[in-house]
Amino acid sequence: MTIEMDTGRGRESLAGRVAVVTGVSRRAGIGFAIARELLAEGASVLAHSWTPHDADQPWGADPAGMAGILEELGGVGERLRHVEADFTDPETPASVIELAARSFGHVDVVVANHTRSALGTLDEITAAELDLSWAVNARGSVLLAQAFAAQHDDRRPGGRVIMFTSGQHLAPMSQELPYAISKGAIHQMTLSLADALADRGITVNTVNPGPVDTGWADPDLTRRVGRALPAGRWGKPEEVARLVRWLASDDGAWITGQVINSEGGFRRWAM
Template identity: 55%
Template sequence: MGGDERSLRGRVALITGVSRRQGIGFAVASRLAAAGADLFLTHHRPHDEDQPWGADDLTAVLEGVRGRCVDEQQQVRELAVDLVDPDAADRVVSSVVAAFGHIDILVCNHARSGGDGPVGSLTAEMLDAHWAVNTRASLLLVQAFAAQHDGRAGGRVVLMTSGQGLGPMPGEIAYAASKAALAGITLSLADQLADAGITVNTVNPGPVDTGYMTPELTAQLAPMFPLGRMGEPDDPARLIAWLVSDEGRWMTGQVINTEGGFARWRPPATRE
């Protein structure tokens, strides 16, 4: 980020889905804290509690982010919120504006995962649940963010997709569809918000070990990475930190795959 550890000093970043120290949201928040930004973090612990990896200690999560701050004046605030609520996006943005006066950076890192399936097992409730959190909430957050933005330099939006355009995800149709919508709308959002001085980009982090990968899954995927290791949370976090910095100001309307050369069709090394 230009060699300046305080390159985001004076800017405020809203990052959703920061609930686990192994997560991408925590890695992004840590990077932006180290760049001098003030942070407002959201989380929804019940979602993690329903997952195989379980919930983390939120106090430890927040203290971990605060430990990366470089100035005593920096603030890190947080809010528990379920983004399935149609009013949640406006409530979150209003809370950040009340706390800091303005938001410069929005990173929509939250995601609903699990409770999904292939064609043949889908229900309207399953599809609606993924759409509401992954897509609707993200778009409403972008809208609320843009409404409060006053045109100052440094307006940034980063959305998260899931690489569903690079290879099939047959067991996660609801999730893949909700994430595909974000990739598909990126250019339209970027075009509309450019006049307000806001860049919009979407990041596909690829397979990242955020604590959900079993040894069996790691063994299956590892041979597909030419660089010889799984993705780590800080890998996409470095890209996102660059996108929201001044050095990323000329990048907008892009869907960026940061997958370490991951090749979905490369057979495991043990096969002939």
């Protein structure tokens, strides 16, 4: 006997829903994969980017530019809009949500995927970098949730806030303290935000995707981490996107206040 599982693919399980996805600035990135997945499931998407940050990093900005990225997502139109905005400005989160609501009439899902990457040991960190990492990663996520909740119509189903952390609760990251500390704050805020919004039918969850190949790691790190993953490879952005899509769908409605470690069995001790 053959048993076929219904994965929900092709059903447009998010038809009529509106999602804000932050951090959509590289085709190799998680944000791009999430935006593409939600669009494929029928959602309308406001894609947020801040390309100057990527341009300052070793991996650099996407050579196709935002025009190429948006074109690959199907092009700006009825179901896709775009905004370039800097989360170091405390007014940005509310502005992004307002633009999405104005563009599509409402917002149902917020995926706070944006991040500021910052290296720094205890000897090297500065107050300025700590403030910037906090502002973008932690404060930006809280204010996105606040702005989303303020405009959400609770008569609509599917209210979702989905945030991202990076496993700082599972192992230390002493070489990148500004990043680790600010992302750790997201882990700690998840349950409290979920409780604040539970009575309104809005779920709040955080994803720890583990090592994901988005082109940032050097060859040595790629090999070492690959040996610590049972599959012998890093995670793929589309694998993260499928989890986000499930959390955003009606199938994920019973999950809230959780930090989900989706790491493929990552054995940190084996690195």
